[in-house]
Amino acid sequence: MLTLKKKTSELLADAITQKFGEGLVSPDELFRMLEYPPDSTMGDLALPCFRLSRVLRRSPVQIAEALAAKVKCAEFSAVTAVNGYLNFKISPTDFAKRVASDVTKGGEKYGSSMRGVGKTVVLDYSSPNVAKPFHIGHLGTTVIGHSLKLLHEFDGYSCVGINYIGDWGTQFGKLIVAYKLWGNREQIEKGGVDELVKLYVRINNAIKDEEIASQNGNPDAPKHSDLGDASRAEFARLEAGDEKNLALWRWFVSVSLLEYEKTYKQLGIEFDSYKGESFYTDKMPAQVEKLRNMGLLEIDDGASIVNLDKWNMPVCLILKSDGTTLYPTRDIAAAVYRQDTYKFDKAIYVTSAAQTLHFAQWFKVVELMGYEWYDRLVHVPYGTVSINGAKLATRTGNVILLKDLFAEAISRVAEITREKHPDEAECMEIAEKVGVGAVVFYYLSNNRMRDINFIMEDALSFDGNTGPYVQYTYARTCSVLERAGTTGEMTDAPLGELEFTLAKTLALFPEKVAQAIDEYEPSVVTRYILDLAADFNRFYHECKILSCEDEALKSSRIALTSATNRVLKTALRLICMQSPEKI
């Protein structure tokens, strides 16, 4: 479709030159003006001529009519002028033939425009905190982040996926104290992160209790906690390089990572780098020094800040009044390190929309520091998730772990799958792909900025706009192709409206991929998959494929099924979904 649009815009530019004079409208402008009519009875491609009327000093109706008489090419069966619109009707059979051939030739790369060749993108996503629950709040960053990575790789970029794990900070002091008091090595090795979380929650509550007790009923009295002091002391020892504490810390981190890996594996995610917060601790002083030397730092209430009044933003805190660093400090140091290491053309950060201001602030600080790559930093925010209507909050205990969510989805799917696949291993393999896929698809089906309410029943339904529905459609194409025993070939057999509609949708894939990348919006692909699945199912329902008596038509229909199969597989992969051949 892109090549056809390009050709059309050049044709139009020529026609305008001949009719109205030279250099009035460029092919590029015309390309952008081309659109798809709301109803295919009007045409398959259209040029609204209203905006042209100013430049060409003619009424839109006149322009459309003049161009209709002038533009002719083999691809269009008709070019008509209707009320200021120039409508193009595509010749279905030739078009479908070309599309199917494009898909076949493109293979796994069909849909890619290879715009990123020679460019590097660094993506920072998922980034769970060690010893804290890996819950559905992390689903967004993990799945959007990885999908963006896959999309960029697909478009030719070389990508570096970074899991910037939260593996440093006072929480480790707390954890060390808690472990020494109540911990048990075997229990943690067996229970994994959950046990660490229990310790973490327990010590936080204990500290809070001590603080309240220390106030003796007077809410304005200063708070104090011995456990809090002990935690800070243990963290200080850790920072100073105490071997025992370092060993504990490494152990906590590895126990956590081991478990996150299981979830990543279900999603098919692998990272290129696990450099977490701890990695950047020794890289911060240089940046603080630079800020100080440039005169950007101000002391306010004892803390070091960068004033951002001029940009209508609150101050950015660089150092606390006790001289220790903060989140922005580390982010700046990490960005500098990544630019030095990877020479990125783009650095993408996928985090909750709640952090939008923080990113705007430290991006601005990077700019003020004179780093010329400041405009290559991109924050990709997303809305918050609630589950079955309830907001998740660590305090109230309404936390749903990602692994539990997946486990539930898998077991529900397994109940249904077992009927068709009595073999338990086979059943579970399918159930995992479908269950996890359902969750991912549901999550990625709407605009990432929208707050979403996760309803398991809706996500797992086989009906409607769901993951199982599209995976089922994919499995159906596989089944047809297997029975056909051939991938088919487009013939000159005349095609009907349903085949043509399917071909047009197949041809739209490259544009959708490009749009998803440009907008950092995987849901563009998700929506496209739904359109394609719906078009295929309509076609499948109305048109006999294998039992078609006209051999030439049968061959074309198999070829279209084959192209659909290819595009669905690629598109599903791009949104972190598997495409099982049987369900």
Next chain:
RNA sequence: CUACCCGUGGCACAGCUGGAUAGCGCGUCAGACUCCGACUCUGAAGGCCGUAGGUUCGAAUCCUAUCGGGUAGGCCA
């Protein structure tokens, strides 16, 4: 108080670089299987696109104001 995000049929969402009758799914109602996987498909009912102004040949889409919901805002990350 300030900034950002969201506000489209009962529910959940597309459409938003302005363009031809506002779409999809769920739910509701009515239909279609001797047929390639019916976990499918067809049809109907249901919306003055939060509200009020403005810009324009044309506004769900842009601007202003306002209401409702969410998030953030110097020593947490």
